[in-house]
């Protein structure tokens with residue numbers, strides 16, 4: 001067993017790495033929950049007899065109770081992790097087992113004792129020909145190869161080895177050999193599983209000449225939006241979404257729509273709330289999944305709840321979905337990953353077609369999510385026969401123009417790079433806007449802080465003077481989005497207020513402004529204010545990227561963050 005603290009690439013430097021022998025292996029990059037990042041706390045963890053090794057993604061909530069029990073039976077612990085109870089519990093049950101398949105039964109008995117979430121891989125020197133895996137509320141996929149098989153928590157990680165996957169459900173087990181895979185239900189009855197083919201191009205999970213995945217994924221946005229629109233839209237014809245297929249009577253029966261998600265996916269909900277509300281005349285509440293799940297929300301059969309998740313594996317979003325379902329709501333999953341957990345839980349699933357997103361900072365997933373949610377809003381509106389056809393047709397034309405308009409932005413990135421060079425040493429930046437420009441300001445601010453580590457906040461422009469303007473001074477940059485001509489005069493007054501207090505200004509706009517009044521103006525094409533976040537976010541993504549590059553940071557793997565947040 002070899003392990004170390006730090007980046008995966010450091011594994012190459014561990015003494016003994018070249019002399020590792022064997023044909024099966026397990027590995028895990030730990031995201032520290034219990035115990036600081038250190039070699040002792042890294043995975044795999046072994047039992048005291050060194051017969052069983054385990055890697056685990058998730059959180060064992062009752063680990064203190066289990067550890068106390070195991071200590072009373074004479075077991076010692078070397079780490080501060082919750083995970084270390086698992087191999088020791090397996091050893092404990094293994095020594096009591098008399099069944100034919102002692103290894104599998106011992107793993108199951110250990111898992112029966114665990115509370116919380118887990119996806120685990122177990123190997124044993126006593127059974128050197130296979131790996132046992134299982135999951136509960138944490139993701140795990142099994143990739144089928146040719147005389148070799150793979151295990152991972154998500155598909156993109158092993159896409160270059162196979163495109164054929166089995167998806168394990170909660171409390172199912174698999175024994176993985178090089179030439180066969182056996183599946184079991186929660187009671188260890190053998191079951192068969194459907195092999196799914198994922199048609200993602202494996203090169204889409206590679207950098208293809210770009211310096212970083214994030215930059216590549218920003219440049220993939222026109223295509224991701226185009227693929228997400230697919231054949232769903234045509235001018236003059238009602239949208240048909242086979243995935244949802246709702247009737248007018250059903251949509252008339254609901255009194256509110258929830259959009260629930262985390263981080264960027266939640267921001268995609270904020271960016272489409274007004275479109276859905278105005279076009280359908282139904283209240284739309286956008287909520288953070290980790291809040292929704294714990295506050296007994298007012299949800300019943302008259303609620304339609306939409307859960308948005310790029311990965312489809314975000315623990316809080318899955319828990320929120322289960323809650324809404326248990327309260328009688330109809331649930332829709334909007335995800336980028338076919339067969340992901342959220343899509344298996346929801347009543348209906350509909351996909352963005354952004355292709356694999358590898359960089360931790362979400363870019364093409366956001367613009368695809370906003371596009372798809374807008375299409376869903378139009379579909380509801382047409383089914384309800386709520387809005388004027390010409391009005392809907394104009395929005396459809398704007399949606400179809402999005403790929404070209406995003407490409408226009410990408411043709412013009414150097415000026416953003418230059419402005420990033422001027423401000424990358426700053427410590428505070430503010431993002432402001434009104435209406436949908438405020439919704440997208442929240443996403444712009446998140447992008448900057450997560451990859452550049454610059455403190456940033458987003459504000460509704462009109463709120464600045466209620467407190468935050470006290471922080472505006474020389475050395476602060478204010479990014480301001482102005483894309484709605486009805487709100488532009490108000491936004492411009494707010495910008496004057498920050499200029500007066502010494503801030504630098506970066507304006508993203510489709511209005512004709514007098515450039516010389518501002519430090520940097522980036523022009524985007526005109527579009528319906530309902531869709532403007534899909535354009536205005538792109539310069540903000542690029543700005544965050546170039547600021548982080550100037551600071552020589554790892555943009556694809558920012559500190560403390562994981563691509564899929566599969567723990568609470």
Ligand code: M6R
Nearest residue numbers: 263264265309310311314361362
């Ligand atoms: O996979 P999900 O869309 O459910 O992820 C939700 C958030 O963790 C995610 O959007 C996060 O905020 C982004 N990585 C930020 O760029």
